[in-house]
Amino acid sequence: MRRIAVLVSGGGTNLQALIDAQGSVLCSGKIALVISNVPGAYALERAKNAGIATEMVTKKDCGSQVAFEDRLLQLLQKHEIDVIVLAGFMTILTEHFTGKYPNRIINVHPSLIPSFCGEGFYGLRVHQAALDYGVKVTGATVHFVNEVCDGGQIIAQKAVPVLEGDTPEVLQHRVMEQAEWILLPQAAEAVCAALGG
Numbered sequence: 092m093r094r095i096a097v098l099v100s101g102g103g104t105n106l107q108a109l110i111d112a113q114g115s116v117l118c119s120g121k122i123a124l125v126i127s128n129v130p131g132a133y134a135l136e137r138a139k140n141a142g143i144a145t146e147m148v149t150k151k152d153c154g155s156q157v158a159f160e161d162r163l164l165q166l167l168q169k170h171e172i173d174v175i176v177l178a179g180f181m182t183i184l185t186e187h188f189t190g191k192y193p194n195r196i197i198n199v200h201p202s203l204i205p206s207f208c209g210e211g212f213y214g215l216r217v218h219q220a221a222l223d224y225g226v227k228v229t230g231a232t233v234h235f236v237n238e239v240c241d242g243g244q245i246i247a248q249k250a251v252p253v254l255e256g257d258t259p260e261v262l263q264h265r266v267m268e269q270a271e272w273i274l275l276p277q278a279a280e281a282v283c284a285a286l287g288g
């Protein structure tokens with residue numbers, strides 16, 4: 092059984108999907124740790140409700156990007172983590188961090204990469220950009236994380252229609268429900284299973 096850490100910043104609906112998938116879709120790994128970089132993030136409540144260990148690390152408290160990443164690395168080591176899932180983790184990690192876990196960090200992004208991705212494209216901004224452009228199809232992507240923001244190898248994608256009258260919030264919910272909450276547990280399972288469960 093591989094030990095998974097989920098890194099979060101917000102509401103944690105993707106974390107919830109992973110928690111709910113444990114024992115069914117997600118059977119080669121177990122969520123051993125949830126780390127938030129935002130104090131009070133609701134995702135932390137979800138972790139606590141599921142009896143999962145939580146940690147808080149803010150860039151502000153650490154003082155620099157390198158110190159922030161070193162603290163994260165220290166916690167991952169302490170909890171003997173094999174696989175890292177970024178689930179709405181709204182901060183960019185540099186090669187100093189990503190280079191330590193090649194092909195062991197995955198991220199869910201709420202668009203069909205390479206559209207509407209990269210620096211500045213996160214959360215509702217991604218859906219606003221899709222609506223502004225006028226695309227008729229969007230979706231979600233799960234990919235490996237490397238030093239290029241949203242640039243790692245794609246693991247899975249699912250298309251979702253954009254409908255007349257969509258707001259960023261309505262579109263976000265459809266993309267989550269029809270794509271993210273399904274793809275992320277499947278991808279986490281695939282990565283854990285490939286490492287030998």
Ligand code: GAR
Nearest residue numbers: 101102103104105179199201213214
């Ligand atoms: C999700 O839509 C996720 O794909 C997105 O933030 C949301 C987090 O929601 N992530 C990014 O935009 C990363 N670039 P959640 O906290 O409810 O899982």
